[in-house]
Amino acid sequence: MAQVKVKKPTMLDIANQVGVTKATVSMVLNKKDELISPETRDKILKVADELGYIPNSFARSLITKKSGTIGIIIPDITNPFFAEIARAIEDEANRLQYNVIFCNTDNQVPKEESAIRLLIGKLVDGVIFIAGGTSETSLALLNQHAVSFVLVDRYIPGCEDYPGVYCMSDDGVMDGVRHLYEKGRRKIAYVRGPRELRVFEYRVNAYKEMMTTLGIYDERYVYEVLPSLEAGIAVTEQIARDVPDVDGIIYCNDMTAMGGLKALTRLGYHVPRDISIIGYDNIKISQFIEPELTTVAQPIAEMGEAACNLLINIINEVPLKEQKIFLYAELVVRGTS
Amino acid sequence: MAQVKVKKPTMLDIANQVGVTKATVSMVLNKKDELISPETRDKILKVADELGYIPNSFARSLITKKSGTIGIIIPDITNPFFAEIARAIEDEANRLQYNVIFCNTDNQVPKEESAIRLLIGKLVDGVIFIAGGTSETSLALLNQHAVSFVLVDRYIPGCEDYPGVYCMSDDGVMDGVRHLYEKGRRKIAYVRGPRELRVFEYRVNAYKEMMTTLGIYDERYVYEVLPSLEAGIAVTEQIARDVPDVDGIIYCNDMTAMGGLKALTRLGYHVPRDISIIGYDNIKISQFIEPELTTVAQPIAEMGEAACNLLINIINEVPLKEQKIFLYAELVVRGTS
DNA sequence: GTGAAAGCGCTAACAA
């Protein structure tokens, strides 16, 4: 099972062997062979198979100006939420015969720009953009090179008019607050994400609104973190210290909430007997723990699917009535509340 | 912020604007400009920047026959172990100025073959192959098209001579068994993965060997599952029924172990007071739960890094004394034992 | 120091 051959067969090889020109071979291999005689057609197909011919997609793309590939820009693939949405996008893309190139930006603008350059250089037909922050230059580059794109999940301030898939959090978060209220919780803290990201602003605002409506809002109950498991642990220990009789905590995402659950358990709290907690996102692992996490669920799979479909429609210039798609987060009650 | 331009600038545009030919531009842009006058050099660079020029990597690859890209074949990216190793490979690849294309095969041979074809068509410089099963045709294709590759983690039967990165499990698993023994456990069950995959065979054999040495082996304690969280739950309920006084369970991977922990907790067991459990892999989320999972840790990051380095060395024809790299799994004692 | 010319593998008019 060692090296068998070293020269990749090209169309010319097939053409020579069959005794036609590569134009003919090209037509057959691209199924534009209505007017090719069945005999030559079959012969070409047979030889192509024998030779193990695989078309050089670069040469084709050079001419057609399309690659059948879309790019996905993600802040951080180790964040399960992004990983899951990326997977959903990929599945849908594959279903529609597109390939996908992932680029992590680690929330760094320079990396984001170089990712965009890479994708443009690879002639991607479009880009799905899960922005880490405000990225004017990235978007300008895409525009300049006439590359279609859609935004997902995060608003880019000042760019609300771009096509995108957005998840509205208000009702879900408010349902969460009300749910805890109905469970008799009154001291409900909130752990919010960074102010720079609009999505976190929306979520905490919904919390404030419902808390105020219920007459139990206290601004001292709101904490801010960079969302992560470790931050969830730390902030929860802090809350337990600051608000000894706290009986509910709502987190800006599931990772933070899972950290919170760990911290509470270690501190001797029994969840949900002593205290209720709620996450946000509904990533898969929120069900891996015991008790399972009550959370405000984003329709992750639908978001990925919608983004992919939207992009591909835009690429194919399908006329669309609306280029912004709004989905809704919904409370999912499980074991921690 | 609407469309600014629609024509992508090419080298010719730059050349015309500067008043040179594209050959000169090419040399400058590729830093082969020792003998280009600083003036033209600067002018070219300036115009390229103004135009927002991004090189067409396909045109370049067509000539150079290399893409600066490697492919990664993965059975299932939703499996955290594979996701983590993929991420490690990607990080290392990026560090070495390579891009990465991921392909999921969902453990299906046809998907694997089409992934290989895709990668070859995209002129990848090499492939990292985390095989789902036996894939002679895939490897034959790679050979025929002279594409370098390395295997990771799973042996492909009959192909032990291919370059690859392998993780030896024996010592780690045996340490795990001994560890439970020293904790006073005697009825230690084992949940093994599918027989088709060699890696699972090695792990269960190490268990058997140490259990036998300790004089506590009982073949009725060995169960087989398709590893997943759900399967872990189901098999653990089964074990609790079959072996009422079971006091230890070792699982073939962390996902299954986490399912087991859920099941045991629901059944009223206290882990680790009543029973100890051990996973395998040491994926990140094994520390997200409380208590944290004791596990036989694969050096996931190292494996990814090593695979990537090995591949790139092979691509660059660096002479290597050994093309097979062996790493070792190690017991990590945490909260569940 | 820079230009001219050829060609990578393929597609797409247009001819024949």
Add this chain to the structure above:
DNA sequence: TTGTTAGCGCTTTCAC
């Protein structure tokens, strides 16, 4: 029904 021709955007000798 098939061949001829041109050219996608770039790199790379070899001339000048």
